[in-house]
Amino acid sequence: MILVINTSGAGLEFVLDNHYKAVTVEKQSTALPTETERFLTECNAKWSDLTAIGVVVGPGSFTGIRMGIAYAKGLALGLKIPVIPVNAFEIYLAKTPDAFVAIDSGRGDFFVASKLHSPCTMSIEQVETEQMKCPRTVGHKPFDLTDAINVIKQKLSSGVNEAVVPMYLRPSYAEVAKKKNA
Numbered sequence: 001m002i003l004v005i006n007t008s009g010a011g012l013e014f015v016l017d018n019h020y021k022a023v024t025v026e027k028q029s030t031a032l033p034t035e036t037e038r039f040l041t042e043c044n045a046k047w048s049d050l051t052a053i054g055v056v057v058g059p060g061s062f063t064g065i066r067m068g069i070a071y072a073k074g075l076a077l078g079l080k081i082p083v084i085p086v087n088a089f090e091i092y093l094a095k096t097p098d099a100f101v102a103i104d105s106g107r108g109d110f111f112v113a114s115k116l117h118s119p120c121t122m123s124i125e126q127v128e129t130e131q132m133k134c135p136r137t138v139g140h141k142p143f144d145l146t147d148a149i150n151v152i153k154q155k156l157s158s159g160v161n162e163a164v165v166p167m168y169l170r171p172s173y174a175e176v177a178k179k180k181n182a
Contacts (some may be wrong), residue, residue, distance in 0.1 A: 001016055001051055002016070002017075002051060002053070002054055002084075002152055002153070003040070003054070004148045005056070006055075006068070007032065007056070007064040007065065007067055007068030008058055008060025008065050009060055010024075011025055012032060015146050015148060015149060016040070016043045017043070021039050021042070028064055028067060028068075032068070033071070036071075036075075048079075050075075050079055050081055052081050052152065053072045053081065053084070054072075054083075054151075054152040055083060055085060055164065056086055056087065056088065056091075057069060057085040057086065057166055058087055059111040059119070062168070084155050085162055085163070085165070086151050086155075087119070087167045088101070089101050089113035089119055090148075090151050091144070091148050092147075093113070094151050098115070098134060098135050098136065099114065099137060100114045100130065100131040100138070102131060102137055102138075104139075104140075105170075108123075109122060109123050110123075110127050112130070112139075116130075119167065121169050121170055
């Protein structure tokens with residue numbers, strides 16, 4: 001069984017086989033262990049049933065992504081199973097491979113990717129032009145985390161050992177502030 005964890009947004013999301021759960025929480029860091037265990041119990045699963053853990057590595061909340069990765073790596077290490085990174089673009093494009101993915105960053109620009117575009121940030125003006133190169137645009141609605149299962153299975157079957165690192169498409173607020181003060 002593959003457990004998928006998403007902490008890249010405001011809440012928590014989990015997938016295990018055909019089970020999905022979204023949880024609204026005030027503080028992800030304190031809720032994640034409890035909610036993960038609760039989700040496994042609701043699915044009638046045990047930790048020993050897990051064969052891999054998938055974790056969404058971005059783009060999204062800097063803190064949420066780091067926390068989710070650390071938690072997934074800790075679980076995987078203790079369970080002696082692989083942890084597989086998956087990003088939002090891979091999830092969207094698994095379902096609509098010919099799409100232009102444009103995710104509102106909440107900071108006046110968009111996180112984008114497609115077959116023609118490596119993951120990056122773009123202004124709305126750039127998005128309006130570049131999205132015309134693809135037959136459809138997605139990203140205006142949240143991705144379906146259940147689509148991550150197939151992406152993770154493909155990665156597992158390929159045997160490629162991908163580093164589990166955050167996908168940051170811009171510097172953090174702290175990096176920007178440091179440059180301003182330098």
